[in-house]
Amino acid sequence: MKYRWVSLVPLIAAIVLLALLPALVNNYWLRIATGALMWAGLACSWNMLGGYAGYINFGQSAFFGLGAYTSALLMGDPLSLPFFATIPAGIVVTAIFAIIIGAPTLRLRGAYFAIATWAFAEVLTQFVNVVDFTGGIGGLNLPPFLDERFFYFTMFAAAVLTYLVTWALFERSRFGLKVKALRDHEPAAEAMGINTALVKLQTFLLSAVTASVFGSIFAYWVTFINPKSVFGGDITDQMVVMVLLGGLGSLWGPAIGGVGLFVVNRLIWMNWGDTAFYIAILGAAIVLVVLFLPNGIVGLFAKRPARSGTVLDKAVNRLAGGEGGHS
């Protein structure tokens, strides 16, 4: 299957350009690039389960927040662990919660999972709001480290790793075949010997811990976090819209949607400050996708774009209570 290697060419070109970026732009734009990489990575993490497996997760910000808070707590008093030691800790904490949420609900119809993830994120936010050790609503400070290049390259490495893993696992391996098979027709996937409950849980785990890694880096980067800044439901909303706009279930869609919408967000912020304009754009993007672009922006470049039984159809069927991705 030679044609798939073609997707490596833009990847290599993008990596080279991005590696040179700190030499080309000032700190202001470097910060924006760092944010764009983070959102590309987060969108990709949501797409692993939402796009490749067709299971909609409305609580992905919980895992971003778990990574952020684990790093903040471990880097602060009394442990003062080095930053890179806190990333694996965040992964472990996130994985435990993902198993607790995913194992029982991923066996049920997709709507239950969607509700469970949303409720989990809400409960976790309220919990962090009220308990003492997380600093409550006041949040937590991290040891300040003001090297923009460090954060740019750390985010860059995390994003490249995320896309490489996604490509290798979901586009190139038989694991990816199993995931896509269960997305498109769960009973048929089972009939092929695929343990769909297990494969879904594995995918959910990978999706959750990826968000957690970006949460860890984000917390150290911004040096201050509170429940709203890392658990907020708007973080999940943005990931969802980025993926839908870029192309659900595709490798590059989340990168296009993530970078595109984040840059638009920053441009609006620069010109008009903190307005509701960006929210309106998110809404318009959803309408656009639902009405005209079921395959997102990447669908515009497809030779034979899908018309029926699209990935979006599969995910929506699940939410509507259809069994296993088909109505």
Add this chain to the structure above:
Amino acid sequence: MSRTNLAVENDEIRSAGGYILTVHDLYRHFGGINAANGVNLNVGRREIAGLIGPNGSGKSTLFSLVAGTIKPDRGQIHFDGHEIAGMSPHRIARLGLARTFQIPAMFDNMTVTENLLAAAAQDHWQGAHERAADTLSLLKLEHVADNRASDLSGGQQKLLEFGRVIMRQASLILLDEVTAGVHPNIRKIMLEAIARLRERGISFLIIEHDMEMVRNVCDRIIVMDSGRVVASGSFNEIVRNSEVMQTYLGRPQ
């Protein structure tokens, strides 16, 4: 109804030696409908058994019960030395049972080749690419190998459904109306493929409405009505049994 040709004597079922599949007293209801109402049947090793019966008699339900897609209320299903009633479908599949779905159950967003590979991804990955290529040529689907499954014609989807079952390397294959509504050319391709698989020692249980095909392919015919097996025998025995024929032909699909 007379049961002259009922080949499902309990003793016979319990001594399951020669059978790859034995179903004993299987029940399953949907609301007030008894879709499986005490099903007894067996399929011998290397046998091609045809399953016929009017629409709604419970044939597809029986397949789903055997494959584990739906759970029986009670009863036993013995497959190749294992009691599989109530077992999850992926475990039953891994034991060597493969089934098609009456409505093609395509992996819509995957290509034809990927659909075939997905069928082997779990437990038959060794050499899967070569076998997928062989299957494509056996079923004459090479020209659509890279098309999305949802873009195929109905007949092609039936072929792909059949192709995925071939990829499973199963010991028993359940085919649910795979030839219904397909072009005679495609039907011929399927018949040839079934003949080849049988040479490899694979057993079949085939739901089929086309009596010509039933006569040509099946060693034995099993007749279902209202969730039960009502007769079993050779094609000629079944045709001579006028009551069975009335049951079957008197209520056309």
